[in-house]
Amino acid sequence: MNVLIVHAHPEPKSFCAAMCLQATQQLRLQGHQVRVSDLYAMKFNPVAGAEDFGERCNPDYLVYALEQRHGQERGTLAADIRAEIAKLLWCDLLILNFPVFWFSTPAILKGWIDRVLVSGLVYGGKRFYDRGGLAGKRAMLAVTLGGQPHMFGPQGIHGPLEDMLGHLLRGTLAYTGMTVLPPFVAWHVPYVTAQARARILQDYREALLTLDARAPLPFPNLDDYDDRLMPLPQG
Amino acid sequence: MNVLIVHAHPEPKSFCAAMCLQATQQLRLQGHQVRVSDLYAMKFNPVAGAEDFGERCNPDYLVYALEQRHGQERGTLAADIRAEIAKLLWCDLLILNFPVFWFSTPAILKGWIDRVLVSGLVYGGKRFYDRGGLAGKRAMLAVTLGGQPHMFGPQGIHGPLEDMLGHLLRGTLAYTGMTVLPPFVAWHVPYVTAQARARILQDYREALLTLDARAPLPFPNLDDYDDRLMPLPQG
Numbered sequence: 001m002n003v004l005i006v007h008a009h010p011e012p013k014s015f016c017a018a019m020c021l022q023a024t025q026q027l028r029l030q031g032h033q034v035r036v037s038d039l040y041a042m043k044f045n046p047v048a049g050a051e052d053f054g055e056r057c058n059p060d061y062l063v064y065a066l067e068q069r070h071g072q073e074r075g076t077l078a079a080d081i082r083a084e085i086a087k088l089l090w091c092d093l094l095i096l097n098f099p100v101f102w103f104s105t106p107a108i109l110k111g112w113i114d115r116v117l118v119s120g121l122v123y124g125g126k127r128f129y130d131r132g133g134l135a136g137k138r139a140m141l142a143v144t145l146g147g148q149p150h151m152f153g154p155q156g157i158h159g160p161l162e163d164m165l166g167h168l169l170r171g172t173l174a175y176t177g178m179t180v181l182p183p184f185v186a187w188h189v190p191y192v193t194a195q196a197r198a199r200i201l202q203d204y205r206e207a208l209l210t211l212d213a214r215a216p217l218p219f220p221n222l223d224d225y226d227d228r229l230m231p232l233p234q235g
Numbered sequence: 236m237n238v239l240i241v242h243a244h245p246e247p248k249s250f251c252a253a254m255c256l257q258a259t260q261q262l263r264l265q266g267h268q269v270r271v272s273d274l275y276a277m278k279f280n281p282v283a284g285a286e287d288f289g290e291r292c293n294p295d296y297l298v299y300a301l302e303q304r305h306g307q308e309r310g311t312l313a314a315d316i317r318a319e320i321a322k323l324l325w326c327d328l329l330i331l332n333f334p335v336f337w338f339s340t341p342a343i344l345k346g347w348i349d350r351v352l353v354s355g356l357v358y359g360g361k362r363f364y365d366r367g368g369l370a371g372k373r374a375m376l377a378v379t380l381g382g383q384p385h386m387f388g389p390q391g392i393h394g395p396l397e398d399m400l401g402h403l404l405r406g407t408l409a410y411t412g413m414t415v416l417p418p419f420v421a422w423h424v425p426y427v428t429a430q431a432r433a434r435i436l437q438d439y440r441e442a443l444l445t446l447d448a449r450a451p452l453p454f455p456n457l458d459d460y461d462d463r464l465m466p467l468p469q470g
Contacts, residue, residue, distance in 0.1 A: 010284045011297040046281055046342040049245045062246040063425060064336075065381075101299075101349050103406030104339060107281040111342030129392070146300075155466050157364070157455050164406050167399050171338030190298060220392050231390050 001032045004091035008039045008098045008109035015189050015197055016144045020097045022201050023142065026208050035087055039108045045080065046111020052078045069120035077118070084116040093211070094139040094178065096168075099189075100146075103164040113172055122176045129220045132177025138216075139173040141165065141183035142204065148188045161185065162217070174219035181214045236267045239326035243274045243333045243344035250424050250432055251379045255332045257436050258377065261443050270322055274343045280315065281346020287313045304355030312353070319351040328446070329374040329413065331403075334424075335381075338399040348407055357411045364455045367412025373451075374408040376400065376418035377439070383423045396420065397452070409454035416449045 005023055009016040024034045037044070050056075053067045054076035071077040077085070088094065098105050105113070117123075122133045152161040162169060165183065173180045184207050186200045207214070224232055240258055244251040255271060262269045272279070285291075288302045289311035306312040312320070323329065333340050340348070352358075357368045387396040397404060400418065408415045419442050421435045442449070459467055 010282075010299060013296055040282075040284065046346070047245075047275075048336070048341060048343075049275065061248055064245060065425075101283070102345075102352070102410075103402035104345065106283060107342045107346030107349050108283075110337075110339065110345045111281065114336050114342050117337070151464050157457075157460055157464050157466070158406070159401070163398060164402050166394070167338035167402055171393070171399050175337075190300075222392075225392055229386050229392050231392070 001027075001092045002090050003027050003032050003034045003093045003095065004037065004087045005034065005095045005097050006037045006039065006109065006112055008096075008106045008112075010040050010106075012041070014099070014144075015186065015200075016097065016099050018197075018201060019142055019144070019186065019204055022204055023095060023097070023208055026205050030209070035090070037084060037087060037112070039112060044108055044112060046108045046114070048111065048114040052081060052115060054078070065119040068118040069124065072118050072120045081115050081118070084112065085118065085121065088116060088134075092137055094137060094173075095142050096139070096173075097142045099144045103158075104168065117172070117176060126222065128175050128177070129222055130177060131222050132175060135177030137178045138181060138211075139176075139178040140181040140211075140214075141168060141173075142186075143183060144186045144189040146188065146190050169217060170219055174217070179216045180219065181211065181216055236262075236327045237325050238262050238267050238269045238328045238330065239272065239322045240269065240330045240332050241272045241274065241344065241347055243331075243341045243347075245275050245341075247276070249334070249379075250421065250435075251332065251334050253432075253436060254377055254379070254421065254439055257439055258330060258332070258443055261440050265444070270325070272319060272322060272347070274347060279343055279347060281343045281349070283346065283349040287316060287350060289313070300354040303353040304359065307353050307355045313350075316350050316353070319347065320353065320356065323351060323369075327372055329372060329408075330377050331374070331408075332377045334379045338393075339402065352407070352411060361457065363410050363412070364457055365412060366457050367410060370412030372413045373416060373446075374411075374413040375416040375446075375449075376403060376408075377421075378418060379421045379424040381423065381425055404452060405454055409452070414451045415454065416446065416451055 005020055007020040020036060024036060027034050048064055050062050053071045055074060056067055057070040096109065098109050127133055151157050152159065154160060158164060169180055184204055226232055240255055242255040259269045259271060283299055285297050288306045290309060291302055292305040331344065333344050362368055382393065386392050387394065389395060393399060404415055419439055461467055
């Protein structure tokens with residue numbers, strides 16, 4: 001299996017970086033190929049803009065998704081985007097490894113999503129959810145969090161974590177066609193002991209050893225909708 | 236009323252930019268003060284990192300939120316962050332004006348959130364939701380979207396839009412203590428006629444004229460939770 005880990009944390013010695021390293025080592029031990037895009041180390045540019053296109057289908061008015069489609073077809077996307085797309089297409093499993101900032105990714109990783117998941121290749125027209133361009137690949141979030149489990153869930157003050165992360169789990173990963181595994185969540189990281197951190201890393205190792213046993217999250221199937229994307233009668 | 240519009244679109248001639256201009260003009264006509272942070276025009280840096288701190292409480296290990304707290308207390312945050320914080324504290328109403336990218340903000344605006352909504356000032360400890368540091372202010376999303384209303388909602392293929400945007404509405408704006416108005420949504424923008432666009436701008440103008448009639452979205456109240464943030468028995 002080919003695994004791409006996209007890692008985004010501003011502190012190279014962080015626990016989040018340790019998780020990235022743990023995954024890299026463990027997956028290699030299992031015989032998998034692993035590549036890491038360490039966005040902070042790469043000084044990855046997260047700003048989607050006109051500079052992303054070597055050639056424009058409309059030089060006077062930027063519709064970002066249309067220029068992505070054009071640039072992808074013509075091979076004229078910026079070099080950093082092309083390099084990340086190549087890794088994305090190479091991988092069978094994509095892991096996004098990051099600290100939760102405002103119930104989402106750090107901006108540098110949001111920019112990877114904005115710029116690398118290009119229209120035309122990854123989605124477009126009716127090619128999304130189970131018909132998305134990355135169908136056949138798997139994806140997983142591996143996140144660190146300040147909060148604790150009891151703050152989430154139906155009774156928790158923040159509601160279910162999967163709902164807060166819905167824009168990523170459903171709106172991004174599932175939207176591209178990838179099979180989305182349940183997130184691995186390292187809870188309460190800034191506040192726990194070194195011993196507790198070691199236990200989380202051990203849990204993460206076991207999660208990686210038993211990836212196939214992680215039942216994917218359920219998401220919409222386009223067969224349940226008509227051509228206008230209105231829901232079809234059930235049953 | 237003082238209004239801060241944070242605008243993030245890579246095309247200055249975009250419909251999204253027209254919405255920003257519409258709001259600026261309309262609110263000024265009503266006698267309000269309006270400031271605009273046009274993040275693309277400002278070339279705003281969205282990457283939260285060590286460079287954000289002129290002085291560190293821990294130079295060897297970066298915990299971003301702790302350094303935010305320290306920098307805010309000591310006045311040593313980066314100048315661009317301080318400038319945005321000043322606008323944020325000045326405003327009574329914050330409007331985030333952006334095209335929806337992957338069911339969230341463009342990365343440049345996520346970076347504004349990551350870097351400007353600093354720990355210590357905006358939240359910290361038990362200061363969040365109704366006790367957040369920005370309590371008393373109002374906030375609203377004004378967004379453009381490729382999708383159509385029937386793709387959202389309980390039966391829609393993407394589920395309710397408010398759920399997909401939950402990380403922003405609840406996890407960001409409400410979390411800071413702000414009163415969150417329902418989003419203004421410009422649907423199907425890339426595909427509609429100039430006439431339809433003019434009608435959306437007119438709708439937006441009316442929404443701005445009747446802000447006080449927009450019932451805020453409901454979010455958690457810390458009085459309903461104990462000291463550990465476990466829910467208290469209802470009734």
